[in-house]
Each structure stands twice: as C-alpha cells, then as structure tokens.
Amino acid sequence: MSITLRLAWRNLWRQPRRTWLTAGAMVFSNVLLIFLIALQLGTYQAMIDNTLSAFSGHLQVQQAGYKEKQRIRQVVPRIRDVAEDLRSGLGLNSIAARGEAFTLASSESRTYGVLIIGVEPEFEPRASRIPSLVSEGRFLDNPDAPEIVVGDILALNLKAQIGDELTILGSARDGSFAAAVVNIVGIFDSGVDELDRSLAQMPLEFFQETFAMEGAGHAVVINAPSLFEVEAVAEKAKSLLPGGQNLVVHDWNDLQPGLRQAIQADLIGSWFMYGILVILVMFSVLNTQLMSVLERTREFGIVMSLGLSSGRLGRLVLLETVLIGLIGLTLGVALGGIATSWFEAHGFTYPGMEEMASQFNIPDRFYPDLNAISLFAGPTVVFVGSVLAAMYPMARLHWLQPVQAMRSA
C-alpha cells in the first residue's frame, strides 16, 4: 500500500460523519438512478415489443407512397412470391404477406367502418401476435375460405358472435364495387384498443378475389430475430426485392413514428432529473473536499515547506475523493442492484397504472430491466462527476504559499 493511499484513507476517517454523509449522497443518487434507468429500459422494451409485435412488425415491404396515402391500387404485385423469396433469401419464417382495404362491415343489426387485412393463415401466426390472441373461436386456417376474425370491441359494436355472417362492402383495386359475405370464425383481444376496435382479418386469397387484387397485396411484414438485427435484415431484404416495381422497406420507426418519439420525449424529462441529481451530489463533494482542504491549510503548509510538491498533495486530495467515490459506487451498486432485482422479479404497480398501461401498450405491472447498462451507467456518471467536483479544491493547492499557510490559524 503506497503511502499516499494510506494517508488518503486515514484522512477520510478523521471526520467519519462527514465522509459518510458525502458517500451517503452518492449512495442515495446511485440507488435512485439504477432503479429509474432499469425501469425505463424495461418499460421501453415492453412498449416496443407490445406495439410492434401486435400488428405492424419490425419491417414492412410496401410500394413507395403506400404508407402515406394507403390507396388500394398502390400494390406489391405477386405478393406471395415476394414473401416466399424473402423467407428463403433471409432464412426467416417470421415473414407474411398482407392485403389491406377499408370497408363497411354490416352484421344483422350494426354497420361499422372496418380495416380488413388479408393474411396468409400459414405465416401470419409467426409474423404477429393477433393470431395467438384469438380469445374465442379459432384463427383462419384455409387460404381461400370466406372467413373472418374480428377484434373484440368491433364484435361487441357489431353485436356479432362466432358463426354470424358479416357483409363487407368496399371498392376493389380496379375501382369497381367489392362485396362479400363472410363467416366470423374467431374474435381476438390484442389489448390495443385501436386494433380491437377497427381491425378484421380474412384469408389473403379470398381477399385478393374479393378486391380484384390479381395476385397483388399491400405489405410484406418482416420480423427480425431481435430489435438489434432489424437494420441488417432491412438491408438484406432490400437487395432481395424484385426490381422496377418501386418497392421500399419501411422500418418500425417509419411505421410507428410516435413510438420512438414517445421514448425520446420521456428521455428528455428523465435526463433533466438525472442531471439535477448528479449536480447535487457534485455540490456535496465540492463542499466536503473544499472544507477538508481549508481546515488542513496549516498542515499542508508544513509538509510543503518540508519539500512535498503541491502536485503530490493534489494527488492526495484526488485520491481521497476517489476513495469516497468508490465507497459510494460500491454501496450504491450493491443496494441499488438488490432493490431493483427484487422489483425485477416481483414487478410493481401504482394506482391508475391500468389507464396508463393501455395508453402506452404496456402490461399492468412494471418490470425494471437490470443489466450492465442500468446497473453501472448512473453510478459511473456520479463517480466521474464527484471526481470533477474535487478539481477546484485541488487547484487551490497550487496557489498555496507554504509560509503564509503555516501562519494561518
């Protein structure tokens, strides 16, 4: 153990209360930062997963301009071949072709505007969660049967049940009148009100027949194995698209622009709060270290006149700060990690959580996500901030005149 380190350690315990109070400020901030950052990561992950996996997927292949205008004639031609090529080219099964049309759907007693999605019964269950969220009846299984599954709010609004017939009215791709009578075989409950209220799915081939699509569709949904691989998959998908048809690949940020921005808006507020916490810790460290330097003015004057350089003394003060910082870091990470992992296992909720949850597509309980980033990001910033705060007391040592210092009271 070097002499500077030993001196620094002893100096800390000349005023144990002060040292503990300073380290306490760090521990408090660290525990809070670990918990809040873990909570944010967990919530964002849930928001993204739930919103994307319910319906829109990570990526969609569409005709350029379809996303904005959503006109029925902006198509992806021979869409099932395109989807098949993408499946074999990307080596992924989580890819499905879709057709989309706005229609008027009438049950025996009610009529509502409905967005009808033509889906591939074989592949849709791997591309979105709606097929697995059928709460009554079954999902589609025949590619060209006149069958439909509808959202639970829509079913309620239509006063329709499994086995009932729905009449679909709309316009076909060529502008002609499109009409069909379909059987309700399933009702899904996705938990996203907007989808449950306005969405219905029917088999793609039957959809193509009804809307005179001539083999075309509107979107191929692609799900990457994880969020981190979306970009690579998108690049590869682009190279696999047939040329000359004006097709584009949209990523989830294009498809759900609100999602990323909601996260960013939330981050702005959080950064402000975290910044303030770190600044308050820095003030606390500055105060402690300045006091500890000032009360030792005489002592420092003596050792300097004995030949110790001000640089060496500066290192001593720095080391003292680093030691307090390490106490704060270790205890903060330990306590924060324990507290957060308890909540990670059990989750927590607060009154009113249900309304919030349905607005942001997250489950009714919060589950913080404790990982290397959430565990160390906050405490590291607090540590660095504390060391920076000690710069001013250190700098004062450079201006110290040994003789004057020895004479000071």
Added chain:
Amino acid sequence: MTATAGIVFRLAWRNLWRNYRRTAIVLAAIVAGIWAMIFMIAFTRGMIESMVSDGIRSIPGHVQIHHPDFRNDPTVDNLMPSPGGELAAALGGEDVVAWSSRVRVPAVISSERGSRGVTLLGIDPVAEVPISFVADDIVEGRHLENERDRGLILGRRLLERIETDVGKRVVVMTQGTDNEVVDRGFRVVGVFESEIASTEEAFAFAGRAALQDLLAIGDQVSEIAVLGKNRREAEQLHRRLAETANAEVEVLPWYELNSYLGTTMRTMDGFVIVWIVVIFLALSFGFVNTLVMAVFERVREIGLMMALGMKPRTILAQIIAESLLLLAIGLAVGNILAWATIHLLSDGIDFSFVGEGLEIMGAASVLKPSLGIKDVLLSTAIVLGLGFVASLSPAIRASRYHPVAAITKE
C-alpha cells in the same frame, strides 16, 4: 422572548457568513435544487394542463349526457330525446357556460379516390363554439353556418388521405335505424387542423338537423355536451345534472368519460410530492454535513455561551434558526430563478421533433410551463418541514454539550 428571538436571529445570520465559502456552496446547491424542483413541477403541470384542456375540448365538455347504452354501443339505436322540461331548465343554470346537443354516429366517408371510417358529428355550430375545438381551427373554407347547413367539415389529414378538397362532394355512408345503410352526398365546405394529428382523421362534422334528416331520427340526439365554469367544478355540476336527469339517461363527468385524463391528473399530484422529497433528500446530505461541521467548529464557543448562561434550549433554537435561514434564502433565490426561467419560456418550448411521441401521451408539441401558487407553497412547506427535522440531530447534540468539557476541548 422577542428580544431573545431577535438575538438568535441576528447571531444565526452572522454565523452563516463566518465561513462564507461553505455557506455559498451549500446555498448554491439548495438554489439549484429548488430551481429544478419548481421548474420541473411547473413544466409538468403545464404539460398536463394542456393535455387536460385539449382532452376536454375533444371529449368535449365537462359533463356529458347519453342514453345509458350509448357508450357501449354508439349507434342510432341509442338516442335520447332533445332535452326538454326539467333537464333543459337545469342546463340553463348559472354554473353552465354553454351546452350543445349532438348526433354522433360511426360513418364511412368516400371520395372517388378512397374511403375512410370516421366518427361523424352532427352539431349546432353556434352552440358548439365555446365547447369544442372545431370553430377555432378551421384553416380553409368556412365553418358550418347553422344546424341545417348541408356542408361537411373534414380534418386536414383525412382530406389528404381520400384526396378530396374544399368544394368537392363526398359520399357519407352510415347506419340508419333498422340497420339500413343510408348514404348521401355532402359538399366539403371547410377543413380543420388539430394539434393532435389523429383527431384530424377521426372526426368529421356536419349540421345536426341535416344529419337527423339523413338518419330519419326526428329531433333525437346522441349526446349533450355541457361546459361548466371550469373543470374543477365539474363534480358539483355533474351531481346537480345527474339529480335532475331521469333514469333514462347517463350523466358522466370528464374524468370518467376519459379515464386516462382523470388518472393522469391524480397521478400528477403524487408526482409533485415525490419529486419535492427526492430533491430534498439529495440536498439533505450536503445540508446536514454543513450543519454538523458548523456545530463541530464552534464547540468551544457554544460551551462559552452556555457558561455565560445561555440555556440549552436557546442553543437548540440557534442551530435550527441557522438551518432554516439557510433554507429560506435558498428557497427565495431558487423560486425567483425558477419564476424568471418560466417567464422567459412563457411562449412555450417547442418539442415538435418528438411531436408524434407526445401525441401518444395526448400532449401538444409546444409545452408551456405553468407555475401554480399551490405548488410553490407546498414545496416551501415540505422543504422547511424536512429541513427542520434534518437539523434536529446536530442541534440537539450542540445543546447537550457540557459547558466545561466544551470549553476545554481543543
């Protein structure tokens, strides 16, 4: 007593500036903490305030009256007669600023280029002015002239989606009584824009009488929107109307019509207190540290004062006075700075780069901080209260010194 209080206060003031560096640093920390505390509260309040007032304008109204089944099944089958008799008299009450009866049905609007499902509202444009957003937000064409107007008002985004324009005709299809699909051509006469973009796609407006004609429902209506003096009085207004109305209608206040808004409002009050306490705790370490040091340095002096006859209680009061004085200065400066910041930002902060994200939360993209006197008083009370508690331990310690032991201490 007052003389002692005067001396205690003067001593506290002088003691603070004996070690001006230390006091200045703690003060800076307190000021920064209080500034952030007040600013953040004002900012969040401003955001929630705009969410709620936009929300109330799109509900619209503080209280609404419906057929009891309407909210589950919002169709022409669940209508109620136009308000008459006692209900009409109650709606004429002093606490009602405006009310409007509306027809609200799901409909499909088609141009030759495309079609979309919307919520079609038949309104009385004159009565509607103070209540909902439409009238102020017409950016092109004109507003409906009266309830018989056969024109249609669409949102900007819907207009673009179905590629139509002011002056052109569109077909409105909806369900009439007996599940007959009824349709009629309407001319688009005006376009509205909204800060919440999805509103532009979700709603279309027509004259109430024109829509009643199309649906063949006589003078029945779907909902009555009532605007009270302000949203805090919605509860009394709701109670009064609910007592008057008969059992065939359902009367609900805004916080139940949109439970997300109601919850957000309630959660907000909890957030304010949590934030104040968190900031105070973060401050308290440095603050207590300073007090401990200040007592520690003056052990001899405190012993001397006791030897000269100062009572332990006065010593206790002395230390607490110093701590509260420190906090009071920090609170004053912090509040003034926060107020100045809010004043500088009174035009609002433009967050349109994350506008679509704020829309999910139901907030507009320009956020204006709003400082409430209640929050300032609450934060001051909490900070002084907790500050008092935090200073007790060093103060009690100081008051228990033995004079002789303290004086002889090196």
